Structures are given as structure tokens and as C-alpha cells.
Amino acid sequence: MNFLRNLLAAIIGCLIAFGIMFIMFLLFVSLVSGAEDGVVIQDNSILKLQMPQPIKDYVGNNEADPFASLFGQAQGLDEILHAIQVAKTDKDIKGISISNNFIMAGLAQTQAIRKALKDFKESGKFIYTYSDFYMQKDYYLASVADSIFLNPVGGMDFKGLSTEVLFYKDLQEKTGVKMEVIRHGKYKSAVEPFLASEMSDANRTQIKELLSSLWDTMVADISEGRHLSEDNVNSIADTLGGRSPKFAKASGLIDDILFFDQYEDKIREAISLDSIEEINYVSLKDYTKRSNKKSIKKGKEKIAVVFAQGEILYGEGGPNIIGQGIITKALVKARDDDKVKAIVLRVNSPGGSALTSDIIWREIELAKAKKPVVVSMGNVAASGG
Numbered sequence: 001m002n003f004l005r006n007l008l009a010a011i012i013g014c015l016i017a018f019g020i021m022f023i024m025f026l027l028f029v030s031l032v033s034g035a036e037d038g039v040v041i042q043d044n045s046i047l048k049l050q051m052p053q054p055i056k057d058y059v060g061n062n063e064a065d066p067f068a069s070l071f072g073q074a075q076g077l078d079e080i081l082h083a084i085q086v087a088k089t090d091k092d093i094k095g096i097s098i099s100n101n102f103i104m105a106g107l108a109q110t111q112a113i114r115k116a117l118k119d120f121k122e123s124g125k126f127i128y129t130y131s132d133f134y135m136q137k138d139y140y141l142a143s144v145a146d147s148i149f150l151n152p153v154g155g156m157d158f159k160g161l162s163t164e165v166l167f168y169k170d171l172q173e174k175t176g177v178k179m180e181v182i183r184h185g186k187y188k189s190a191v192e193p194f195l196a197s198e199m200s201d202a203n204r205t206q207i208k209e210l211l212s213s214l215w216d217t218m219v220a221d222i223s224e225g226r227h228l229s230e231d232n233v234n235s236i237a238d239t240l241g242g243r244s245p246k247f248a249k250a251s252g253l254i255d256d257i258l259f260f261d262q263y264e265d266k267i268r269e270a271i272s273l274d275s276i277e278e279i280n281y282v283s284l285k286d287y288t289k290r291s292n293k294k295s296i297k298k299g300k301e302k303i304a305v306v307f308a309q310g311e312i313l314y315g316e317g318g319p320n321i322i323g324q325g326i327i328t329k330a331l332v333k334a335r336d337d338d339k340v341k342a343i344v345l346r347v348n349s350p351g352g353s354a355l356t357s358d359i360i361w362r363e364i365e366l367a368k369a370k371k372p373v374v375v376s377m378g379n380v381a382a383s384g385g
Contacts, residue, residue, distance in 0.1 A: 041092045041282060041290065044271050048281040049098045051080065055105035057348050057378050058307035059319065077109050079288045084116040086291035088123045094271045096120065097281070098129040098145065099263070103138055106348075106379025107214055110141050114221065117144045126270055130263040134158070139242075139253070140218050143225040148254045149263050156242040158253065160234075161211045165203075167193045190383075228252050304334035305344045308360070312352030312384045322349055322385075324359040331360075335367040342372040351383025 059076035087093040096117065103110060117127055121144070129142040132151040136158055142148050150156065172178045172194070181191040189203040199207075223230045232252075235241070242248040245257045258266070267279055308327055310320040317323025334340045345364065351357075367373050375381075 041090070041287075042280050043092050044094055044273070045092050045280045045282050046267060046271070047083075047087050047093050047096045047287055048283050049084075049096050050101050050284060051075075051103050051105070053104065055080070055103070055109050056319070057109070057309050057346055058305075075285065075288065077105070077112060079292065080113055080284065081116045082296070083284060083288045083291040084113070084120050085296055086294050087287065088120045088125070093125070093282070095126040095128065095267070097267060098127065098142060099260070100131050101129075101138055101141070102135060103141060105137075107137065107140075107218075108348075108377075108379045110137055111217070111221075114141050114144045117141075121146070128263070128267060128270070130258070130260060134242075140222060143222045145225075147256070147266070149256050149258045149266070150245045150248060150254045152245055152257050152259065154245055156245075156248050156253065158237055158242040158248075159240055160237045161215045163207060163211065165193060165199055165207075167197050167199075169193075169195065169197045226252055300339060301341050302337075302339050303342045303344060304330075304337070304340045305346055306330045306334060307346045307348075308385070309346075309348040309378070312349055312356050314353050314356045322352070322356070322360075324356050324363075327360050328363050331363045331367050335370050340371070342374065343367055344374050344376055346376045346378060347381040347385050348378030349382070349385030350380055351385050354384060357384030 053075060056076045058078050084096075087096065103113075105113070121127060126147075127145040128147050128149070129145040130149045130151075131138065131142070132154045134142060134150065134154075134156040139156060139158055168179070179191075179194040181194050183191050183195065186200070186202040187206055189200070189206070192200060192203055219230050219233045222228070223233050226233075228236075236251045236253065240247075241251040242253045245254070248254045249257055264279060265275060267273075268275060268277065271279075273279065306327065308322045310318075310322050312322040315321070315323040316325035317327060331343070331345075334343045364373055
């Protein structure tokens with residue numbers, strides 16, 4: 001009898017010990033996971049939107065994305081847009097601060113971020129922006145903010161768009177080195193600098209149309225964001241009305257002229273902090289670690305987004321190269337997935353190999369036979385792109 005009692009006690013003791021060990025293991029895993037996260041979002045936090053690195057459309061950091069393994073690891077436009085969307089409904093994020101943000105992105109990408117910020121404001125949360133010097137594209141992004149501030153000895157580049165083309169025909173004649181090029185079509189102007197000494201009428205027309213379209217879009221958005229007429233915005237650019245902080249404020253391009261510590265006082269006031277309290281900033285890099293794990297839209301049916309970015313070259317391809325290998329795999333995977341109801345092909349490419357472009361085109365045609373395929377053009381979609 002004592003033997004059975006002791007045996008039962010031993011078994012129960014072992015079970016309790018294993019149970020305690022299992023609980024400790026779970027706690028350990030939780031702590032390690034939290035340490036890897038390295039991000040604690042406190043109440044009354046401010047998302048610090050700084051993007052110091054070049055921005056690409058997609059870089060595959062989202063572990064839940066089935067196409068993530070096809071690309072290298074870095075921060076991309078998709079992460080930035082998703083982080084802003086998540087922050088919109090995050091109760092711990094009270095606003096966004098954009099400061100000294102020399103954005104390295106194309107105008108299409110900048111516009112996409114600006115639209116996401118505009119949507120963020122619909123939550124009732126604020127966006128403040130500050131800079132020592134606003135480049136024109138940075139100001140375009142900043143113009144969506146509730147308030148814009150500039151350093152007292154800072155400046156602003158706001159003068160419209162222009163472009164220049166270098167021509168090499170005379171250089172070839174002087175050096176005896178001649179480029180052998182093939183050109184088809186009067187608007188195919190990539191090789192024009194090697195064939196002429198000045199811009200053709202066709203090329204001048206298309207460049208003018210492109211710049212006018214881009215500038216008109218910027219003016220319309222800035223006009224809406226700053227409550228200025230489009231004629232007024234154009235006049236400010238023509239007369240360099242933002243060339244100094246005082247002129248910029250008088251023109252209505254900015255709200256006030258402040259030093260950075262005074263700007264932070266504005267933020268403290270907006271989130272009801274005392275002047276001696278520290279502002280709890282959350283960097284975009286840290287916040288994306290959290291936002292990437294949160295899905296805003298859920299459902300069984302999905303739309304696959306296939307990113308084609310970079311020069312088009314024959315081969316497998318990579319983060320900055322469009323090759324038939326990676327793109328074909330992604331298209332086939334999306335085409336054969338019954339949960340994917342449509343495919344969006346995001347193109348950001350100056351062109352390249354005609355053969356590779358044709359192979360990808362054929363795969364798109366096969367995908368179209370099974371489900372809708374829509375093309376979204378990024379900063380550039382030229383030639384093979």
C-alpha cells in the first residue's frame with residue numbers, strides 16, 4: 001500500500017514539475033520574443049516619420065507575405081504605408097512628427113505616402129512637421145500636415161520643376177569616339193544625346209508634358225493642404241516666395257518660424273505634456289516591427305501584388321533587377337492560388353531586355369486567362385517596363 005502511495009506521489013510530483021517547467025519555458029519564449037521585438041509602444045506616443053534611406057516599392061520584410069522570401073530585407077514603401085495605416089487606429093499613437101526628412105523617393109512614392117498621411121488625419125490625430133531646410137519634394141510631403149514649422153535661419157526650395165539634357169554629338173566628333181545606336185520612333189529619345197546637339201521638338205514636347213503633369217499634381221495637392229489657390233501657389237513658386245522663413249510664412253507656405261525645442265513644445269501642448277516631460281517618440285523603423293505583424297484587412301479571398309522593380313535583365317532577378325525567374329514564379333504562384341482572386345503588377349522600371357520583357361508578358365497573358373490582372377505604374381514604367 002505504501003508502495004502505491006509513494007508511486008502515485010512520485011507521478012504527481014513529476015507532473016507538477018513538468019507543468020512548472022513548461023510554464024517557465026513559455027515565459028522564457030515570451031521574454032525572448034519581446035526582447036527580439038525591442039519595441040514598447042507607450043500611451044501618448046508620437047510616431048516619428050523619418051525616412052533617411054532610399055525608398056523602394058517593396059523589399060519583402062513582412063513574414064506573413066508569401067512573396068517575401070523572393071526579395072532581400074530592407075524597408076520599403078509598402079511597410080511605410082502599412083505603418084501609417086496601423087497608426088491611424090492605434091490608441092497609443094497620438095500623432096505623427098515629420099522632422100528634417102530629406103526623403104529619397106520618387107514623386108509617385110512621395111504622393112502615396114502623402115495620401116496615407118491624409119487618410120491618417122481622418123482619425124482626428126495631428127501631423128506636425130519641422131525642418132531646417134525644405135527641399136521641394138519634402139515640402140510637398142509636408143504640405144499635408146496640420147502645421148508646418150521652419151527654422152529661423154532655415155530655407156525652402158520652392159520654384160517649380162525643370163530638367164536638363166546633356167548632348168554628346170560634338171564630343172564624339174572631337175574625340176573620334178562614336179556611339180553606334182539604333183533608334184526607332186521620334187519619341188524614343190533615350191539615345192538622342194548621341195545623335196544630336198540639341199533637343200528635338202518631339203522630345204521637348206514630351207518632357208514638357210511630363211513636367212507640367214507632375215507640377216500640376218503637386219500644386220493641386222499643396223493648394224488643398226495649405227488652403228491656397230492654385231494661382232497663388234504658382235505665383236509663390238515663380239517669385240521665389242518661400243526663399244526665406246519670413247517670406248515663406250508671409251506666403252502661407254508655413255505656419256510659424258521656430259527652433260526645434262520650440263517645435264517640441266508645440267507637440268507637448270498637443271498631447272497635454274508639461275514642458276519638462278519627455279516626448280515618447282517611436283521611430284518608423286521600430287514601429288514597422290509591430291505594424292508588420294498586424295493585418296488591417298482580413299478575409300479568405302485575396303489580391304496578390306507582384307512587384308517588378310529595377311532594370312530588366314535576363315535571368316533570375318533580385319531586389320533591384322527584374323528577371324523572368326522571380327517574376328514568373330510569383331505570377332504562377334498567384335495564378336494557381338484559388339484564394340487569390342486578382343493580380344496587381346506594380347511596375348517601377350526604366351526598361352531593359354526585350355526578351356525578358358516578352359517572357360514576363362507571356363506569363364501575364366496566361367494569368368489573365370484565369371483571373372483579372374491590373375498594372376500599377378510607379379515612379380517610372382519605360383520601354384520594357
